[in-house]
Amino acid sequence: MRVVLLGPPGAGKGTQAARLVEKFELLHLSTGDMLRAATAAGTPTGLAAKEIMARGDLVPDDVVVKIIEDRIAEKDAAKGFVLDGFPRTVAQAKSLDTMLAAKGQKLDAVIEFEVDPEKLVDRIVKRAEEAKRAGLPVRKDDDPAVFSTRLAAYREQTAPLSSYYRGTGLLKGVNGMESIDAVTRSLDAVLDGRTHE
Ligand code: AMP
Numbered sequence: 001m002r003v004v005l006l007g008p009p010g011a012g013k014g015t016q017a018a019r020l021v022e023k024f025e026l027l028h029l030s031t032g033d034m035l036r037a038a039t040a041a042g043t044p045t046g047l048a049a050k051e052i053m054a055r056g057d058l059v060p061d062d063v064v065v066k067i068i069e070d071r072i073a074e075k076d077a078a079k080g081f082v083l084d085g086f087p088r089t090v091a092q093a094k095s096l097d098t099m100l101a102a103k104g105q106k107l108d109a110v111i112e113f114e115v116d117p118e119k120l121v122d123r124i125v126k127r128a129e130e131a132k133r134a135g136l137p138v139r140k141d142d143d144p145a146v147f148s149t150r151l152a153a154y155r156e157q158t159a160p161l162s163s164y165y166r167g168t169g170l171l172k173g174v175n176g177m178e179s180i181d182a183v184t185r186s187l188d189a190v191l192d193g194r195t196h197e
Pocket residue numbers: 009031032033035052053054056057058059060061064084085086087088089092141150
């Protein structure tokens with residue numbers, strides 16, 4: 001099964017992706033996590049992305065497309081994957097279609113988390129506080145000022161993906177403002193009956 005989770009930062013994509021991964025034994029492919037790992041490792045890609053991420057803008061399409069292309073070429077990706085935070089532009093979505101078509105594959109579903117953008121700032125602030133309390137590193141971009149740039153990037157560059165995927169018949173919506181368990185149940189309902197290969 002190959003699924004895309006679509007939604008603004010703080011919508012709960014990462015939390016639900018982790019659950020889907022466990023349930024269906026899929027790979028969790030988060031471009032944000034991969035870029036943060038590249039930054040921490042000091043690779044040229046990571047270093048180039050660092051400033052862009054810190055201010056909340058999007059990293060260039062060719063950089064993230066290459067990361068995903070390389071990763072899904074690996075053997076373990078054959079079991080299927082959940083894409084979390086990719087694609088984020090229509091150009092990325094088209095590149096994804098092309099790379100999957102070259103393998104004779106396609107997406108099974110695109111699930112959009114419908115959320116109230118005004119409530120997302122609170123979630124982000126909470127996420128930062130929880131990380132701090134747990135002694136975990138706090139993401140630099142989980143800051144209200146940077147968050148507004150991330151939200152603007154979403155509105156301008158990522159939101160058009162809804163109509164792109166609606167046109168393919170793949171788009172399903174879930175109410176992302178419900179509790180974590182309720183969102184999981186909605187996801188299960190959406191994915192029920194789809195191919196679980
Ligand atoms: P995330 O962890 O998904 O919130 O991503 C954190 C940051 O990484 C974003 O604000 C972007 O700067 C960058 N990023 C992650 N995924 C992408 C993507 N698909 N396209 C462009 N930039 C991305």
